Amino acid sequence: MRIAYAQMKISAGHPDVNTEKILRLIDEARTQGADVIIFPYMSISGTMISDNDLNKKSALNDLRYWMSEIISASQDIFVIFVAEYAFLPDVPQFAIIKNGKFIDERKFPVKIKVALDDEVFRGKGRLCLRFISVPFSFDRRFFDEEINRPVIHVGCVGIQNTGKTVYTFDGGSAVFNSRGEVVQVAEPFKECLNFIDLEKIDKMPALELPKISEAEKIYRAISFGVKNFLEQIGMKKVVVGVSGGIDSAVAAALYTKVVGAENVYLVNMPSKFNSSTTKNLSEQLAKNLGCKYFVVPIQESVDWTVKQLESVGFEVSSFVKENIQARDRSARILAAIAASVGGVFTCNANKAESTVGYATLYGDEAGFLSALADLWKYQVYDLARYMNEKIFGREVIPQGIIDIVPSAELSTAQNVDEGKGDPLRYDYHDYLFRAFAEINLSPEEILNWYACGELEKNIGCAEGLVEKYFPTAEEFIADLERWWKAFKGMGVAKRIQSPPILAVTDCPYGSFQESQNGWHFTKKYLELKNNLLAR
């Protein structure tokens, strides 16, 4: 039995587009001599659709219409798909079609077993099918070592989004022999129709799967996600504000690779606080990438805003001036340039900044998509080095940008030439924030570990950093509380209004509910804190 399995690109919410492709794939499979073709989970509608989209009669009738087109196209070939069952209760959930009608599983030439994601196969079939519905970022590979039967995994490629989160789907289609060894694997993130002969599976040699680094995995997912998201919203031109810092440099390099240098507009927007160092690094970056480069200073506009406000009686503190600069860059300049060229501008925030809201709303927190906001700062650096080495094969991101102290350059307190920068010590805070955001720990757990000297080991940062940055318990606690309050306070308020985030983990911001309820410290935390401070 010759089996075709389609690692199809699904366009969520577009049954017309998906059906057209399904019909083409059925034709191709038939032409290539397949007896059966298998489609990924919910390939007509897609899985991530708006809550109300299918919840109406006209939409369900439409789905039935497209399904009927597929049913009509099943001449001389078995077509297998998991129907959009939640919405069409009268259609079999696991559908086998041939010659224009649903057929009973028992009439299929071999016994089939079906499972979704990591479900256990019950009983045994001659052919086991595993439908994969989870995105790439969930990072689950489902092996089937104890099945004693061949297993085919079928997944889709493409992107799907839930509004606040954009997920990439890498497919994950593969064939396993009865010993649980991979004998055929579809290229990740690539739409393709694959063929296998059921009888040959157990005679095929096990494949050695290539090991890839974390940076490579991230690069693949992010570049694929960005490319597909731009296509989906019909945009090609991308405006990136470049500061001479690492995040914007990585964004610039990434988008250049995805849409081509001719479609990327790099804009440096210096105020009086921006050093020649970072201005030169920005220019060097643009030269290396071959992108259009613009310098649009903001000092006059910032001064004018301050003057206008003071002229009607407001006092403008230096902290307020910092955020005026950030908003001037994004909401005044970048948004207008993007609109002028008929494109979009990017949000370059990383996950550490997003955790504690260390970004200005309508300023550097703005943009059409946050491609890097599910990456910790160290992962942004890793990605920079990876792209220089493997993607460009030369130093497109200047080493100076990788080496310089991270700084928003919004005041003299952040003078990079004096080695001053952000209030975040990323080699420690990356890990503290990951404990908050991904491991779901509270200050109570953190302080407990601190008290017994096990913090660094448990959160995964380098040994000695806690002692180095916080000589006393008082300093440690002040830092912990500062960022916990930021995480649960302004951080939440800012995330509510931030752009969609491209998922790399299974817990990007936006993928779970966050209520604007402020912070809380547990009774035990407060007791422990008092004990530590009283020592």
Added chain:
Amino acid sequence: MRIAYAQMKISAGHPDVNTEKILRLIDEARTQGADVIIFPYMSISGTMISDNDLNKKSALNDLRYWMSEIISASQDIFVIFVAEYAFLPDVPQFAIIKNGKFIDERKFPVKIKVALDDEVFRGKGRLCLRFISVPFSFDRRFFDEEINRPVIHVGCVGIQNTGKTVYTFDGGSAVFNSRGEVVQVAEPFKECLNFIDLEKIDKMPALELPKISEAEKIYRAISFGVKNFLEQIGMKKVVVGVSGGIDSAVAAALYTKVVGAENVYLVNMPSKFNSSTTKNLSEQLAKNLGCKYFVVPIQESVDWTVKQLESVGFEVSSFVKENIQARDRSARILAAIAASVGGVFTCNANKAESTVGYATLYGDEAGFLSALADLWKYQVYDLARYMNEKIFGREVIPQGIIDIVPSAELSTAQNVDEGKGDPLRYDYHDYLFRAFAEINLSPEEILNWYACGELEKNIGCAEGLVEKYFPTAEEFIADLERWWKAFKGMGVAKRIQSPPILAVTDCPYGSFQESQNGWHFTKKYLELKNNLLAR
């Protein structure tokens, strides 16, 4: 048996604050001679908390600690509450406590029956308790006419939020006699401890409940919501951009009533397109309200931005200039003023604009809260008239603002003195958009109704409007498709980054998932369209 039922204000995510209040209420009930006190649903933790907040050991232990404080405080009084059961499986879901321990329901002096929201009471108890967990905006009153037993409803007051949506809770606490008549009712939106003697309930006369208008209901909920949200985030000073239009005028009046004129900063930000008419109306509004009033023109800054962009080679179209104005007002001026005074600035968008994204991101779509974004334009007008008549007792919102054509005044095409304004005909589009957003209809249903002449009746707008605005099917369809695409396209993209919305209905934007998948027209819609156009 003397029963106290606490219409308590719950602070979601703050078990320490809630427990302190619960202990005080227990004391008060005991002092006032109550035999039993009943608390609202999940009164220790609140219901709308961040997804991960209770999903950790330290948080559950903390909850247990606060629960133990309540248990210890139950000397000589029965304390009844619905435990935070989803998180503490070993604690009885419906808990009765006395003298420091959980007691069995069967040891309570009378038989109790419990229901949540609109659940049916099974069997009969001498005392029936209905715990109310849904917000005000769900607008469900639960009557118990066929119970044949007294029923006590217990609900909380306050606000709770899910990030994108802020819900108000009006309490809804009341006592019904065996005939299902209300005999006691707690004041909506007010925290209070109420008492009733179980034996007297059936002897009490039925209360005549006051009828209140929709505008009054909305005003109560919104003013309560805004007040409590500001308190919750610790803000008092409010900056409102006032254009001379209806939305900003209603926002200005609302916030003035809530925080007092001394805390409200009204800012008019004219460009060359703003008429003397609207400038004068803004000033009149500020005088009527007694608020601080500032005029901060944006023309110089807009011209400067255009000049800067052109100087580096970009072409700035008139459409791009429109949005530059909107962002200049919010992101440059209002955000900076709010930061200067240590306050917030408001988003004044209504639900019609939000539906189709007729607002500029980082411009008039920005702000700390959208207090009016769950109201259709006609409801904003109703609210204006209601506030003038009933809340202020005089014309604080000038009649000129109520009468003028709605206009963004961003170009000469929107000259109000020539009667020109927004592309929306609110008397029709309010109802079309409500059909999209609240009744969940698609263009297929709309076009079907249009074809058989039943559209106006079915969507609820005035008769004759369709014919008036769209003399031909072609014009009708062009309008329908324009706004459907806007609703499913840019509208979604903008809503993802818009501020939290104060809920008035049970389907404000942000309370359900919207994927950025673009628009789709069903096969049947396209057929019907072709038929209509071929006529």
